[in-house]
Amino acid sequence: MEQKNEKFIVYGRQPVIEALRSDYSVNSIWLARDLKGKVVGQIERVAKSKEVRVRKVDKNEIQKLSGPVVHQGVAAEMKPLTIKSEKILDSFLKEVENPFLLILDQVQDPHNTGAILRTAEISGVDAIILPEKGSAQLNATVAKTSAGALFHLNIFRVPYLESVIETLNGNGVLTGALMPGSENSMYQKDFKKPLAIIVGSEGPGVRKNIAALCSDRITIPQFGKIESLNASVATAVVLYEVVRQRQL
Known part of the structure; x- marks a missing residue:
């Protein structure tokens, strides 16, 4: 009835917060250690309410996950899109x-x-x-x-x-x-x-x-x-x- 893509890494503050707000399952989140701001606080609160693991890491680690893109210090691993x-x-x-x-x-x-x-x-x-x-x-x-x-x-x-x-x-x-x-x-x-x-x-x-x-x-x-x-x-x-x- 439905097809599923391979799971993928999402990067950027707004995409990650919307992924958390959606019906999709988010496996884990990476935040740059020095990251601050309103959206970051939202990500942490929603992640906590959904029992999603948040890891504070160096920006270089996020860069390895996302590749040569502007990741804003935030990335998430999601279950496949339906x-x-x-x-x-x-x-x-x-x-x-x-x-x-x-x-x-x-x-x-x-x-x-x-x-x-x-x-x-x-x-x-x-x-x-x-x-x-x-x-x-x-x-x-x-x-x-x-x-x-x-x-x-x-x-x-x-x-x-x-x-x-x-x-x-x-x-x-x-x-x-x-x-x-x-x-x-x-x-x-x-x-x-x-x-x-x-x-x-x-x-x-x-x-x-x-x-x-x-x-x-x-x-x-x-x-x-x-x-x-x-x-x-x-x-x-x-x-x-x-x-x-x-x-x-």
Whole structure:
């Protein structure tokens, strides 16, 4: 029913505190000995409440765990992420009232992916759907750029997006491909109904074969001279238009 990635090391203050706040199991935490601050205190308090071991170590030891990245003196070892499979998508859709989904069509950059997941979580997206091929690995970089939002999201990895979009269409979910240059302004759309937004990678955008299966196309009105927004910013704009409409 569900797939699991190999366990990994999470680094950075906010990703670690969000990992502790989530339903995932954290095995242990490393804190640099000289580290101080509000978030550090939060990490220690939550870790204590969940009986997670905290080790005070030299910064160099954390550097060995995290590699050549900015770890902020904090790292944690987590149990594997739970990744849902396409087999349970139908039942998931039945359990969620008025679903709000986000599909990433081969978004490969981990920083873009992390930024998108951060916006998705805070805007109330019910699930993220990723294709198995051509997507960023859900690793420590994605966890850090998502500010830990990764640990609070339902995430599906599927062999082919085509079958997923057909399933969504068959379940009455509006599948809207975010496409620059079309005349279908997002301000003219009804996002209060069951919805899946499909976002493509930088440059190529949503693939033509995927867009052809979608029940609608969505564009962000543009008033300047540059060609388009980047993927994470464009996604944020559309997701918050959905939030705006659903809050009216």
